[in-house]
Amino acid sequence: WILFQVHCHLIFLFFSASSQINFVLLISRQGKVRLTKWYSPYTQKERTKVIRELSGLILTRGPKLCNFVEWRGYKVVYRRYASLYFCMCIDADDNELEVLEIIHHFVEILDRYFGSVCELDLIFNFHKAYYVLDEILISGELQESSKKNVARLIAAQDSLVEAAKEEAGSISNIIAQATK
């Protein structure tokens, strides 16, 4: 009996072909949140609860265990880099091994951008870390497989911001402001 039910259920499982990441979470070893991005609807309250639950689950896992936790019917793929845990939540049927590569892709890009990235970089420049993430994922899907392209796009946008700052700080602008 059980085998028959399992049989039907398993056939159904094959039909799934999604890859969406539901949310991204970066937490420190002490459980401090360094970055969160939610691609599925979660209310503020729900988000706090999720973070607390997952922190408890992941921070207590031993170092030799596999990088996947089953949680609420989803899978959370995580990997530790120095003092930070990078976590991405996916559906139970998605390709966990690929998500490990996506995490690594993100980390390498951050590393190049900040020049040997450390936790402090992500704390004091958290908004920049988000800009980087937004060039890698949209709607929980991968957007660019070339690290060089991501770096180029971020640099171009950073230049636009620098240029605007310079223009605002230029003397003519100050005079214009003062004489308004």
Add this chain to the structure above:
Amino acid sequence: RRRDSPPPPPQDSVERIVEDAAMDLSLNPFSSGTRLRDMIRAIRASKTAAEERAVVRRECAAIRAAISDNDQDYRHRNMAKLMFIHMLGYPTHFGQMECLKLIAASGFPEKRIGYLGLTLLLDERQEVLMLVTNSLKQDLNHSNQFIVGLALCALGNICSAEMARDLAPEVERLLQTRDPNTKKKAALCSIRIVRKVPDLAENFMGSAASLLKEKHHGVLISVVQLCTELCKASREALEYLRKHSVEGLVRILRDVSNSSYAPEYDIAGITDPFLHIRVLRLMRTLGQGDADCSEHVNDILAQVATKTESNKNAGNAILYECVETIMGIEATSGLRVLAINILGRFLSNRDNNIRYVALNMLMKAMAVDTLAVQRHRVTILECVKDADVSIRKRALELVYLLVNDTNVKPLTKELVDYLEVSDDDFKEDLTAKICSIVEKFSQDKLWYLDQMFKVLTLTGNFVKDDVWHALIVLISNAPELQGYSVRSLYKALQASGTQESLVRVAVWCIGEYGEMLVNNISMLDVEEPITGNRI
């Protein structure tokens, strides 16, 4: 009051440095406020939650005042502060309108932080979000491609069904633009639109199919994913893509699989594993239940399955997806065998991620080819003894599915042997599974009794009540085995009386059949008589 004060001195001037220094020394409530860096430092320096709350309260008050004064100068910084405060878990809804104002500003820096604030401080359920629709529409038509990109990104991350409907035509148009960066963002944004409003799927299928001819990898991975989403949303789109995209997909996969070293896309010696995986996934969607499609992709699947290097995670991620696809489509039996063999190799991989994934896949594969999975029974059994608890659990579930009349006795023996040495936190699961298996195959009553007695001896405390009740029922209905039972249980009790359930069952038996014990009545051939006067 602030409007009457002079404009702030430029960043590098002495006045500014002095002002900032004064700020550091005493947080002057009438000044323009702290720098972002300083706020973060102050928060980190807080020794108690109350201290942190005080800092946050002070900052929020300053930000609120700036907002109500319509302060232009520190808007950017205040938004950054709001986002940081939000990440700490404090409420920040008073800042939501600021996002809108920043987005509506004309400069790129304002829009950049405004859109980021929007996606962090709001979610799709908030009504305030609707107010952004007009700005989004304008920005989607902006001449600056980066501003278009900001709008597409925000829309793709956060739009509601209503916004999706409103702005779908703009996004459709942007799929045809020349700039690959814009195109890829438009494709992913379309995914969200189709998820929110599946009816719109047919609007995108033509563009999606033709975009498969693109060379830019970022565009390709986004478009392939869009095609997969369209197939899920609409039967018509699925049929359309089956007709128009299979050959293109085969070519994309073949080209990337055969490509020589490309440093920009190389991961562990493989060119763009992400593209490999996405194409494999789309092939699965198209080939499911469709013999024609499945036949078209057969060769390239075999190539990827045999050619891909399996020593790094990237290669294994591709192989994993390839196996999923083979299992999901109408594959030839040769291809299926190839797939299950890959899983068999995965099982012996030193990396426990790979072993875990293999066990999961093998469970799915049971539905497709039980015999093939049976061939790996020995390795699966080894995984029941793995150091990683997630793997042990998975393996045990799989073993349970593999049990049949032919292999039940050797399998059970292995499991019971392992029961003796397994970790305490695993004993409960293992005991339950063994009892379940034995009960299912309890036609051979003698064998059933032997297994149950062993389990009771080793881990009787984990044996559930209904299980040993059933055992007692069986003994009382099997008169030819009652003597054997009471004698075996007596011996077990002598050897180890720590397991409560064992004691219960044994005592019951001795109570019922004590005279058989004393007088060695109805002995079986396999038994040796109990001697000695310990009774």
